[in-house]
Amino acid sequence: MKKISYCEAINEALIQEMERDENVFVYGIGVPDHKRIFGSTKNLLEKFGKNRCLDTPLSEDALTGMALGAAINGLRPVLVHARIDFLLLTVNQLANMVSSYRYASAGKEKVPLVIRAIIGRGWGQSCQHSKSMQSIFAHIPGLKVVMPTTPKDVKGLLISSIRDDNPVIFLEHRWLYYAEDEVPEKSYSIPIGKANIVKPGKDLTIIATSWMVVEALRAAEVLEKQGIKVEIVDPRSLTPFDEKTITESVNKTGHCIVADFDWIHCGFSAEIAARVSNKCFKNLKTPVERIGFAFTPCPSSRPLEDCFYPNAVDLIRSVEKKLNLEKIDVSNEMFYSYERKFKGPF
Amino acid sequence: MDRLKLNTELYKSLYLIRKSEEKIRKHYFDDEMKTPVHLSVGEEAIAAGVIHALRKQDQFFGTYRSHGIYLARTGETDKFFAELHGKGSGLARGKAGSMHLCAPEQGFLGASAIVGSIIPVGIGAAFANKYTKSDKIVAVFFGDGATDEGVFWESINAACLWKLPILFVCEDNKLAVFTKDKDRQGYKSLNEIVSKFEINTFQEETTDVEKIYDIASVAIKSIKETGKPSFLILKYYRYLEHVGVNEDFDAGYRSKKEFKKWYEKDPIKIQRKKLLNLGVNELEIKKIENAIDKKIISSYKKAQKADFPDSCELEDEVFG
Numbered sequence: 001m002k003k004i005s006y007c008e009a010i011n012e013a014l015i016q017e018m019e020r021d022e023n024v025f026v027y028g029i030g031v032p033d034h035k036r037i038f039g040s041t042k043n044l045l046e047k048f049g050k051n052r053c054l055d056t057p058l059s060e061d062a063l064t065g066m067a068l069g070a071a072i073n074g075l076r077p078v079l080v081h082a083r084i085d086f087l088l089l090t091v092n093q094l095a096n097m098v099s100s101y102r103y104a105s106a107g108k109e110k111v112p113l114v115i116r117a118i119i120g121r122g123w124g125q126s127c128q129h130s131k132s133m134q135s136i137f138a139h140i141p142g143l144k145v146v147m148p149t150t151p152k153d154v155k156g157l158l159i160s161s162i163r164d165d166n167p168v169i170f171l172e173h174r175w176l177y178y179a180e181d182e183v184p185e186k187s188y189s190i191p192i193g194k195a196n197i198v199k200p201g202k203d204l205t206i207i208a209t210s211w212m213v214v215e216a217l218r219a220a221e222v223l224e225k226q227g228i229k230v231e232i233v234d235p236r237s238l239t240p241f242d243e244k245t246i247t248e249s250v251n252k253t254g255h256c257i258v259a260d261f262d263w264i265h266c267g268f269s270a271e272i273a274a275r276v277s278n279k280c281f282k283n284l285k286t287p288v289e290r291i292g293f294a295f296t297p298c299p300s301s302r303p304l305e306d307c308f309y310p311n312a313v314d315l316i317r318s319v320e321k322k323l324n325l326e327k328i329d330v331s332n333e334m335f336y337s338y339e340r341k342f343k344g345p346f
Numbered sequence: 347m348d349r350l351k352l353n354t355e356l357y358k359s360l361y362l363i364r365k366s367e368e369k370i371r372k373h374y375f376d377d378e379m380k381t382p383v384h385l386s387v388g389e390e391a392i393a394a395g396v397i398h399a400l401r402k403q404d405q406f407f408g409t410y411r412s413h414g415i416y417l418a419r420t421g422e423t424d425k426f427f428a429e430l431h432g433k434g435s436g437l438a439r440g441k442a443g444s445m446h447l448c449a450p451e452q453g454f455l456g457a458s459a460i461v462g463s464i465i466p467v468g469i470g471a472a473f474a475n476k477y478t479k480s481d482k483i484v485a486v487f488f489g490d491g492a493t494d495e496g497v498f499w500e501s502i503n504a505a506c507l508w509k510l511p512i513l514f515v516c517e518d519n520k521l522a523v524f525t526k527d528k529d530r531q532g533y534k535s536l537n538e539i540v541s542k543f544e545i546n547t548f549q550e551e552t553t554d555v556e557k558i559y560d561i562a563s564v565a566i567k568s569i570k571e572t573g574k575p576s577f578l579i580l581k582y583y584r585y586l587e588h589v590g591v592n593e594d595f596d597a598g599y600r601s602k603k604e605f606k607k608w609y610e611k612d613p614i615k616i617q618r619k620k621l622l623n624l625g626v627n628e629l630e631i632k633k634i635e636n637a638i639d640k641k642i643i644s645s646y647k648k649a650q651k652a653d654f655p656d657s658c659e660l661e662d663e664v665f666g
Binding site for chain 1: 405407437438439441442446448450451455456458460463464465466467468469470471472473474475477478484496497500501503504507662663664665666
């Protein structure tokens with residue numbers, strides 16, 4: 001099978017869906033410009049023309065209402081934001097309009113739309129180009145929230161999101177754009193609302209979202225050398241939420257760390273912790289632990305950024321505590337450093 | 347349509363809207379309609395005139411003050427009153443209430459209670475019509491308060507940029523809740539500013555529904571002829587408080603004198619007079635009115651008797 005990047009997988013999904021259904025169109029600020037949203041909207045303009053691949057005014061609020069109007073009138077819009085931070089300009093449309101439109105019409109109007117937004121990180125992105133915010137959207141009934149980690153997942157889940165008759169917030173991590181994986185060339189869909197057991201294990205469950213899956217995998221490799229087998233579960237979608245797969249895993253291992261790529265306070269990790277505590281209480285050998293961003297705005301300076309974001313080492317230290325292990329020497333281990341892949345600026 | 351027939355149809359709509367809302371006013375304090383109502387008393391000519399100027403296939407969106415456009419398009423009162431009562435036989439099975447009326451099968455694609463927020467949705471619907479090469483146009487109704495919102499300007503700009511087949515209808519009562527235009531606007535004339543965009547602009551201050559029908563018809567025709575959106579400002583006087591069923595001339599922000607001036611040219615009164623002038627006799631008018639009165643009474647009774655939705659319906663239609 002061909003290996004392609006996460007970014008190429010997004011592009012393939014868009015092209016295949018636009019070929020399949022002429023009601024699918026892609027738009028947003030800079031979508032057809034020469035950067036093509038980091039390459040993810042490459043060739044759309046050439047293949048489908050400017051009626052189906054649109055540049056737009058800097059009017060995020062109106063563009064979101066526009067997606068709603070187009071969706072109830074028969075189209076399948078895909079609106080793109082180069083950063084989630086920009087998407088915050090549209091929260092009125094999402095929380096007041098898009099999410100409740102179907103409900104308030106008693107199902108007479110369906111709202112098939114996708115809002116792609118990219119989570120930034122690194123190279124000094126600072127406070128307004130680095131947010132994640134998934135819990136905000138997952139808090140609102142009527143919005144589906146999908147957060148894929150692997151190239152295979154991003155393609156299958158984007159295809160499902162476009163075909164879904166409900167609004168889907170689709171969150172892509174900028175660093176994952178470089179991840180490569182074997183991805184089927186043909187069109188396929190992965191059901192929204194099904195968690196993925198990224199790595200099976202028996203000693204402890206790490207529930208990780210987005211980039212934290214990468215960190216968790218690295219932590220698991222180090223721990224494996226000590227004979228510790230960690231199970232990593234990626235929820236992949238926050239709404240709908242696959243409680244079953246997650247609680248089954250924790251009931252098996254008895255230990256749970258939630259590594260959410262977001263702030264901890266009032267975050268999605270709190271939701272998972274509550275559900276796990278509720279459904280796995282008798283089998284839990286230690287309390288649920290949560291790992292996430294420091295509760296500060298994101299700083300620009302690299303050393304401060306390092307303190308802000310959790311990483312594989314934090315996960316290793318947390319596992320040691322839970323399983324009463326001695327401190328593992330990680331001085332000879334290689335951990336992810338973005339400079340090898342991501343040279344900024346955006 | 348000949349003039350007599352048109353004016354009769356317009357009168358039927360005006361009368362239906364006025365009497366339906368009078369029925370709401372009469373019973374509101376029975377506490378059976380537990381939904382905030384924003385009544386269109388005084389504004390009926392805009393709803394009736396513009397909706398009748400649209401073709402049946404054309405689509406439209408409204409605000410929380412949308413009883414008028416709903417009744418003008420559908421002529422239906424059973425589901426309407428049932429919805430206000432929160433009943434299972436309501437338009438949206440009791441999930442919408444007064445502020446989120448819609449009848450997509452008849453072109454009424456929805457209404458919003460967040461000022462200005464429906465305007466970009468209208469843009470999207472018009473975009474879809476252009477995209478699919480449909481002949482339909484979209485009308486989006488909003489108040490002058492909505493023009494204070496950023497999304498209004500974003501939407502006007504996008505509609506003009508993409509030459510969308512859309513009619514903007516600004517129902518201008520000079521009030522945003524209770525705040526006057528002069529306390530909100532850093533400019534003199536909305537029409538003047540909007541006309542700087544690539545758009546056809548029209549404005550009228552009249553309570554004559556036929557005149558509104560005529561100007562709306564020209565505005566709609568201009569969309570096709572020029573390939574640009576149209577913008578229509580229609581002035582009116584809100585007879586009642588912002589939300590609720592009462593007069594509020596004692597609140598101090600406006601005078602009853604002003605009301606009296608407008609009431610002299612009340613849209614229902616002048617349209618009735620016009621029908622008489624056009625040769626319809628008193629008996630025929632009474633017949634029309636009685637039929638509508640009966641229909642309202644019957645719908646209201648049905649709504650009172652209808653069942654509430656089953657509690658298991660709560661979670662229906664969050665997702666589809």
